[in-house]
Amino acid sequence: MISRLSVFLLSVLLSLLSPTKETCPSMCLCTSDIVSCSSSGLTKIPKSLPSFSITLDVSHNQISWLGPGSFSKLSRLETLWMAHNQISSLAYGAFQNASSLRYLDLSSNKLQRVEQHYFQGLWRLEELILFNNKITQVEAGALMGLSSLKKAYFSLNQITQFPFFSIQDRSHPFLTMLDLSSNRITHLPLQDVKALPGLVQRGLFLHNNSLICDCSMYSMFWHWDLRGYDSQRDFTDQHTCSIYGDPRASIQFLRHTRFFNNCTVERVVSLPVTVLLSKVLVSEGQRVHLDCHTSLSSANLSFTWFSPSQGHITQSNVDETPLTLFANGTLEIQTAKVNDSGLYVCTAVDIKNALNTTREINVTVLLPEVESFSTGYTTLLGCVVTMVLILIYLYLTPCRCSCCKQPNPPVIPTATYQPENPAAIFSPCAGGHIDKHAEFIQPMLIDTSNALHSSPSSKRASLQWDYFSKVRFDQLPYDP
Numbered sequence: 001m002i003s004r005l006s007v008f009l010l011s012v013l014l015s016l017l018s019p020t021k022e023t024c025p026s027m028c029l030c031t032s033d034i035v036s037c038s039s040s041g042l043t044k045i046p047k048s049l050p051s052f053s054i055t056l057d058v059s060h061n062q063i064s065w066l067g068p069g070s071f072s073k074l075s076r077l078e079t080l081w082m083a084h085n086q087i088s089s090l091a092y093g094a095f096q097n098a099s100s101l102r103y104l105d106l107s108s109n110k111l112q113r114v115e116q117h118y119f120q121g122l123w124r125l126e127e128l129i130l131f132n133n134k135i136t137q138v139e140a141g142a143l144m145g146l147s148s149l150k151k152a153y154f155s156l157n158q159i160t161q162f163p164f165f166s167i168q169d170r171s172h173p174f175l176t177m178l179d180l181s182s183n184r185i186t187h188l189p190l191q192d193v194k195a196l197p198g199l200v201q202r203g204l205f206l207h208n209n210s211l212i213c214d215c216s217m218y219s220m221f222w223h224w225d226l227r228g229y230d231s232q233r234d235f236t237d238q239h240t241c242s243i244y245g246d247p248r249a250s251i252q253f254l255r256h257t258r259f260f261n262n263c264t265v266e267r268v269v270s271l272p273v274t275v276l277l278s279k280v281l282v283s284e285g286q287r288v289h290l291d292c293h294t295s296l297s298s299a300n301l302s303f304t305w306f307s308p309s310q311g312h313i314t315q316s317n318v319d320e321t322p323l324t325l326f327a328n329g330t331l332e333i334q335t336a337k338v339n340d341s342g343l344y345v346c347t348a349v350d351i352k353n354a355l356n357t358t359r360e361i362n363v364t365v366l367l368p369e370v371e372s373f374s375t376g377y378t379t380l381l382g383c384v385v386t387m388v389l390i391l392i393y394l395y396l397t398p399c400r401c402s403c404c405k406q407p408n409p410p411v412i413p414t415a416t417y418q419p420e421n422p423a424a425i426f427s428p429c430a431g432g433h434i435d436k437h438a439e440f441i442q443p444m445l446i447d448t449s450n451a452l453h454s455s456p457s458s459k460r461a462s463l464q465w466d467y468f469s470k471v472r473f474d475q476l477p478y479d480p
């Protein structure tokens with residue numbers, strides 16, 4: 001009896017120790033080369049899986065961890081679906097001996113970091129899908145060695161910094177899509193981003209982050225927009241930045257470019273000629289200085305301007321115009337008129353070295369605003385006075401039963417209140433102006449003293465409420 005039992009136990013033990021390679025776990029469905037164990041309540045990867053699997057689907061389970069060599073018997077595995085699990089970290093060597101892997105979906109898990117060792121050895125990997133995790137950090141070497149990578153999705157995480165410098169032409173020659181949208185990036189390392197291979201820049205998705213508005217950031221997106229990248233075109237409205245990082249002062253910076261009117265953006269026309277394009281917005285009657293900053297550093301430059309109203313302007317014919325041309329190339333419009341608006345082009349020529357550069361400035365001269373702040377203020381004051389009068393009427397009208405011991409709570413005259421026209425009760429403020437005043441009343445404080453502290457040439461910014469784009473800046477530092 002005892003010997004029979006021990007033989008039985010031994011056989012069970014043996015079968016456990018050396019499972020046949022080609023078994024299909026009971027909760028999975030196995031076909032020729034696809035194994036599907038999705039939505040099976042798995043808490044870990046089944047130990048014995050058919051070694052010939054090319055596609056493994058373990059999505060929608062409760063797997064929380066990938067141990068070392070989780071797929072080491074699946075040397076032919078190319079596609080691995082693991083979305084919608086609870087995975088929060090991967091062990092060292094989790095993908096050991098799974099180097100055939102080309103498509104890895106770890107989306108909708110609980111990953112918090114992407115560590116350097118996670119994807120080691122996956123040199124054939126083409127698509128890495130990590131969206132909708134809890135990733136806050138991507139370690140610098142995390143994508144190292146993924147030399148076949150074509151697409152990487154990091155969207156919908158909490159990433160604040162990304163190691164852009166780790167992506168280079170040599171390390172990732174096939175990368176054409178890097179999705180970092182819907183994260184928490186506030187500052188882009190512009191030098192690193194500009195150094196990304198052209199194909200990566202074209203496929204870089206950065207919308208719906210927490211970017212802080214500044215000229216150099218805008219200038220980069222402006223260039224991409226100019227080149228018609230899909231990432232900009234398809235998500236124009238979701239390219240937002242916030243002023244001083246205040247999320248309430250968020251603007252769609254590809255739509256509402258007025259904020260960046262004074263930014264100088266560099267435009268490459270045809271190499272090696274560089275044109276600096278900038279916009280200047282002035283009110284009629286103002287004196288305007290248009291500087292001819294160029295990349296030429298010679299002391300012996302001669303300057304020519306083209307003005308939309310005056311034509312070509314050189315030192316020799318400038319006296320015939322109401323303009324002044326200084327020796328340093330600056331053109332002065334003494335009193336700007338509306339018909340002085342247009343594109344001004346300055347050409348600086350370095351005769352000695354046979355070099356020239358051009359700079360364009362789009363000047364817009366606006367008529368003085370019709371409703372000035374002071375009249376707006378007067379109307380606002382009128383509103384306040386009316387409101388005070390209404391309150392006095394509501395609370396201080398003599399109570400008919402003044403002998404009552406306990407004063408009744410004030411009765412709000414609901415009968416006169418019409419929800420569809422709430423402005424009616426404040427009739428002096430009703431009509432087309434009500435929204436504007438609401439904007440005025442809305443309190444918002446922004447400290448302008450440390451404006452755009454990243455740029456040393458910061459000037460004081462004056463903030464004004466704007467009817468359409470919420471916030472408008474009158475002065476922004478020039479791009480260094």
Ligand SMILES: *[C@@H]1O[C@H](CO)[C@@H](O)[C@H](O)[C@H]1NC(C)=O
Nearest residue numbers: 069071072073074096097098
């Ligand atoms: C992994 O592959 C190496 C060689 O490619 C082999 O020697 C080793 O036994 C494999 N490990 C496992 C766990 O299959």
Ligand SMILES: *[C@@H]1O[C@H](CO)[C@@H](O)[C@H](O)[C@H]1NC(C)=O
Nearest residue numbers: 156157181182183184208238
């Ligand atoms: C923008 O990102 C937040 C998280 O950062 C996300 O909740 C939201 O759905 C995203 N919006 C869009 C339109 O993708």
Ligand SMILES: *[C@@H]1O[C@H](CO)[C@@H](O)[C@H](O)[C@H]1NC(C)=O
Nearest residue numbers: 289291292326327328329330
């Ligand atoms: C050029 O000279 C004029 C007059 O001297 C001055 O107002 C202007 O700021 C100068 N521009 C530059 C770029 O130095």
Ligand SMILES: *[C@@H]1O[C@H](CO)[C@@H](O)[C@H](O)[C@H]1NC(C)=O
Nearest residue numbers: 308309310336337338339340
């Ligand atoms: C521009 O407008 C002014 C009046 O505001 C006028 O005297 C001048 O002739 C106009 N110039 C051109 C080029 O139309």
Ligand SMILES: *[C@@H]1O[C@H](CO)[C@@H](O)[C@H](O)[C@H]1NC(C)=O
Nearest residue numbers: 304347348349354355356357
């Ligand atoms: C500027 O240089 C280009 C060639 O580099 C030349 O064709 C062009 O005529 C030059 N323009 C001026 C205004 O000198």
Ligand SMILES: *[C@@H]1O[C@H](CO)[C@@H](O)[C@H](O)[C@H]1NC(C)=O
Nearest residue numbers: 279280342343361362363364
């Ligand atoms: C100059 O700016 C105005 C208003 O911002 C715009 O309508 C016009 O198209 C611009 N012109 C050029 C050449 O960029």
Ligand SMILES: *[C@@H]1O[C@H](CO)[C@@H](O)[C@H](O)[C@H]1NC(C)=O
Nearest residue numbers: 262280281282473474475476
């Ligand atoms: C920026 O624009 C404002 C008008 O919006 C103008 O008064 C100011 O002079 C501009 N600044 C520069 C540096 O062009």
